[in-house]
Amino acid sequence: MAAKISSYLSHWTAYVPVVAVAALILTWGRDLPPPVVVLSALLLAGAVLAAVHHAEVVAHRVGEPFGSLVLAVAVTIIEVALIVTLMISGGEKSQSLARDTVFAAVMITCNGIVGLSLLVGALRRRFAVFNPEGTGGALAAVATIAALSLVLPSFTTSRPGPQFSPAQLGFAAVASLALYLLFVMVQTRRHRDYFLPITTAGKVIDTEEHVDPPPARTALVSVGLLLVALVAVVGLAKGVSPAVESGVASAGLPQSVVGVVIALLVLLPETIAAVRAAARDRIQTSLNLALGSAMASIGLTIPVIAVAMIWLPGPLLLGLGGTQMVLLALTVVVGTLTVVPGRANVLQAGIHLSLLAVFFFLAASP
Template sequence: MASTSHAAGNPWWTIVFPVVTVILLAAYFLGITPSGNNIFYSAVAFLLCGAVFASVHHAEVVAARVGEPFGSIILAAAVTVIEVGLIVALMLAAPDGGPTIARDTVYSAVMIVLTGLIGLCLVMGGRKHFEQKLRVQGTSSYLAVLGTLATIALILPNYTVSASGPSYNQTQLAAVALVSLALYIAFLFVQTVRHRDYFLSAPDDSEDAVNEEHAVPTNARTWSSTALLLVSLTGVVLLAKLFSPKLNEFIIAAKLPNDFTGVIIAGLVLAPESIAAVRASLANRPQTSINLALGSALASIALTIPVITLFTAFSHTPLQLGVSPAKTVLLVLAMFVSVITLLPGRTTVLQGIVHLGIFVIFIVVAAVP
């Protein structure tokens, strides 16, 4: 959860983006706004990005008010709605049903977090504070659940034989969805109730910044953020539906592989929490930074897979989950390096540079398979 001062009022942009989004959508559905030109799609893309950031901000405000464990549930649900909304919009727009869009998005989210985001946090924090300490118990819990889910969702389908291609049959897919949801619920219980101290800020974290997290928003701000959260989430889904054809055109025009769509979706979904994670690292709160980063990846895979499974079951849309051998190698490498760099409990700039190096290779392989 981002460490903004929840006692203050909502920033202007968190109100303007939802309001302008409603105006644009109303004008579009009423036939007032000319659609199909570049100016229209540029406005849609700009508002889509703004609505994503506004959604996460308002979810954090509501989460801060209700407290744990419900706060984490609300925040994870909001991020999942954004991700699933973008995935479903693109799947519906794809002529073949986009069977790999969910897989590419989840894989990209995990890789962006484990390599790019964690690498940036370690470099920025290490550059300013030299060495930063983590609580090994909490970090290892994240990595254990994330590694398990990534393996059964993205690697194992390549080796099952009940269904052709990198896919599960319906029984296997249902089992993976249930296990993903069960593991996330168990993790959430451990994080917020049973072993909450494992995930708290380390003893030498910045005391002022830690105390800032406990500021509780007022009732008026909570209710306004709740309303704006619903408006923002609805706007994200509808704007994604409008923008999906243009995104496909962009991918084709840039001569990028279809898999790169997942990188774009994951990057957009992870952007708000990524900024919060980097800010936390700069403020010498490395445990909060890692919680935000790994929590985003965990929610992305643990909640998206079950929801997409239900969607494909009712819509009879094909779903492929297994990644290519090259991506499997990168995923295993990212998990292996994350264990080596995070579990000792002390991080430096060098470790961050290693993560960023893998991130560069991930982007290159995504753009040029």
């Protein structure tokens, strides 16, 4: 056992998070020259990939569908920390950062990760097969939370602009969190079988095949290294964010692109894990990761931001614009039509990926 753990710790995923944290300590609170920014970005990418590995180790230990929740919660921690950190230092231009990041996360997960997973599954086995009952419930929860937190603020009248009053924000935060926790209970306990992987042949997989779960001690080591990697990701992202913001401004792009960059960064682990699962004919696991992340991104982020607004100055702009509402509505409709049959081919994958491309284009050129 000791030999196995020693070998495990010699893997690059063990020392990269430690090196990244060391770099974070050395660069914290300093103006970084371009070479250091590039090095920090590389370490940031390495810490993200290490987080993927350790989250997958823990996920394999606890099994599905609990495993899908591990990455979702880890990603949400990164997202919330980045948003709050940038809102503290960003001033007026960061008032819509939470909205831009959460909406980008919804579009990337529901169109990008879903589309990639379906494409990989359909190309390898002609059809991507999944459970429509579990996936449909997850999509319904995402649509409800998104509408409550991102659409309604544009139509309420208690406050000018696309924002909630304090009472409305508190209600939306509690309702979103309650709905997310209800979904987690259904996914992990009451209807766990709805979220288990189904092979193309229709076989339900309750445990991973061919590979034994890692020992408990190995999983605990991965939990610790996952936490170290998350700290490194959040800290290094804060360090390189001024360069990202200045780059966005220099390119003449809208400030909302910063939210898209944050969402792309924090969702990289989910994307890699989902594509890997799809390649192993575990499309349900991929969809659990995608929709679970979208739900956690709203259901956990908005309540934390609502609490943080007690100390943060300025208003919190949550309501989407007309173009964004159209994209969200189209995503929900297309997602529903994809989910209902319980199987999808390259056409559905292409439609979702096309919607993601439209989102990226309109984010850069509104």
